[in-house]
Amino acid sequence: MDLNTFFSAVVAGVGLGSMYGLTALGFFVTYSVSGTVNFAQGSTLMLGAVLSFTLGVKFGWPMWVAAPIALAVCAAWSALVEAIGVRPFARRGSESWLLATVALGLILENVVLFTFGKDPRGMPATFLTNTGFELAGLRVTLLQVAIPLVGFGIAFALNAFVTKSAAGKAMLAVAQNRDAARLMGINVALVVTGAFALSGIFAGVAGMLIAPLYTVSAGMGTLFGIKAYAAAILGGLGNPWGVMLAGVLLGTAESVITAGFGSSWTQILSFALVIVALALRPQGLFGHATVKKV
C-alpha cells in the first residue's frame, strides 16, 4: 500500500470512526451514571437520520427547524427506553434491560420500516458534501472535516460539562454513589433519565452527520450500534476522550484494512484486533482498572 492510499484510507476512517465514537459517547454517559447501557442506540442513530430526512427533505422544512426537532425526538425516545426498558429491571437488580433495550430497538426499526418504507433514501447534496479541497493530492469534502470536528467538539463539551457544571457534577455523584447522592438531595431518577436523553442526542447527531455519506433506511443503525459498542468497550468507558479516540481508531483500522486487503477482510480483522486489544488490556485502551470499594 502506498502512502497516498494509506492517507486516503485514514481520512475516510477518521470520519467513520468519529461516528462510532460519537454514538459510543452515549454508551459512556449512561454507563457511568447508571451502570446500564442502551442497546437501542443504533436505532436512535437511525431515527435521527430518518427524521431529518422526513422533515427536512420530504416536508421541505429548513434544516435549522428539522434538526432540533429530530434531536428532541431522539432524546425523548431514549428517555422512554430508559423508563420502560431499563428502570423496571435495574430496580430489581435484574440484567434483563440488556434484552429489553435490544427488543425496543428492533421494535423501532420495524415501525420505521412500516411508516418510512423499505426503499433506502438519499440525502440531497449540500455545500457540505459538494465543497472540497485538495490536501496532499487528496480530495477532502467539508463534511469529512466537519464530522470529526463535531465528534471531538462534543467529547470536549461533555468533559467540561461533567467536570465543571453543577448538573454534570450531579451526574458524577450519582455515578459514584447513588444512595449518598440521593441523601444529598440529588434527584437520581431525573439524572439517569437525563443521561439517557443525552445519549439519544449523541446518536441522533451521529445519524444526521452520516446520512449524507450513506443511505437513509430503517436498517442503517444496526451495524453502527454494534461497532459503537465495540468502540465504547475498547475505549474503556472511563472518559469521553478515550471513548471518542477508540471510535476513531476502530474506524481508521477498518478503512486501512479495506484498503490493504479488500472489504472481505474488514470485519474479520477489525473485530479480531478489538479482541486482541481487550485481551491485552481488559480495562480498555484508555480506561483504568477500577477497584471495587466495599
Next chain:
Amino acid sequence: MSSKPRLLLLAAGLAFACGAIAQDIKIGLVAALTGASAQSGEAITRGLAIAIDELNAKGGIMGRKVTLVRRDDESSPPKGLAAARELISNEKVAALFGGIDSPVSLAIIPVVNKEKMPFIGVWAAATNITKNGANPNYVFRVSAQDDLVDIKLVRYAMQTYGVKKPGLVLINNPWGESNEKGLKVAAEAAKIAIAGIEKIEPNDVDMTAQLTRLRNAGADALILVANAAPGAQMMKARERMGWKVPVVSHWGISGGRFDELVGPTAGDAHFVQTYSFFGNLNDAGKRVFTAMQTKYGIKTPADVLAPVGTANAYDAMHLVARAIEKARSTDGEAIRKAMYEIDDYAGLIKTYRKPFAPNDHEGLGPDDYIMVKFEGGKIVPVGK
C-alpha cells in the same frame, strides 16, 4: 316458474361455463407481486396482459381464448416453488412465466423440467437458469443473461471509452461471483487486462478504500455489479474522490432510487437494459405504448415503470403463442419442440428469426441490449 326448470337452467349454465373454461388456454405467472420488487411483477403482468389482449382480439390461440393466472412468490423461493406446483397441477397452465428473482426461478426449474412444463424467464438473469444441465430442457428466456451482459459491458466500455484496463466493483454475494466469472471470461476474450476486483458489502459506508486500490492499479473504467443502494455508495465515493472515471453497470442499479441516492453524478453510470420506450418506436412499440396509455393511464415514456419487464414479457408471450399454434397442442413436450420452429416474429425488442435452438435457449443476446442512464429522474438511452 317452478323450481325444477330453474335448476335445470342453472345446471345447463354451469355446464356451459365449465366447458368454456376448459377451452381456455391458461398462461401462468409466478413473480413478486408484493414487497420491494412488486413493481417488477406489475411490469411483467402488463406485458403479458397486453399481448394476451392482442391474441384474444384475433380469436385467441388455435381459436381458444387465452387467460392469465398469476401467483405471488413474495421474492421467496419456497413460496414460488409452491405456487408453480399449484399452477401446474391444479390450474393446468400451458406455459409458465417467471419473475425478477433468480433464486426463485432456480428453485422452480427442477420442477418444470420434471413436469415437462415450458418455462419462460422474462427478467431473472442468472446464467444457470437456462443452462441448468437438464435434457430435455424446458426453460427458455427472453431477457438478459449475466454472461452475455458481461460481454456487452466489456464491449461497451472498450468501444465508448477506449477502455484497456477496467476495474471490477462487485457486490459480495453469489450474483457478484457469477458476474466475476463472466467478466473475466469476457475480458479475456476481448484481450484486455482487469486492473483489479473489489468486493463491496451492502453495508459499506465509505468505499473510497476500494476505489483507491483500483485507481492505483491503473483502472481506466469501473464495471459495477450491485443493486441500487450499494451501487450508489460506490458512486458517492467516486464523486468524493473527484475521480472522473467512466462507470459501466449491470442493470441491478435500476431497481431502486439510484438517481436520488447518488445525486448529481447518477447519470455518469451507464447501464444495461433490453428495451426503452424512448425514441423512435417500431410498429410493435407504438402498439404496446398506445395499449399502455389506454389500459394503464401511462402518459409519457418516463411513466413506464420497469420497461424491461413489460417488453420482455410482451415478446415472450407472443413467441409462446406462436409455438403453441405451431404445435397445435398445449402439451409441454410439443410446445418445447415447437419453440425451436418459431419463424420470424416482428416483436417489440427486435425481429426474432428462429430465436431458439436446442443448444440456445436465450431469445436475446448482447447485440439486443441497449445502454441507458438516469437523467432528470428518467431512464434514457445513451445509444447502442
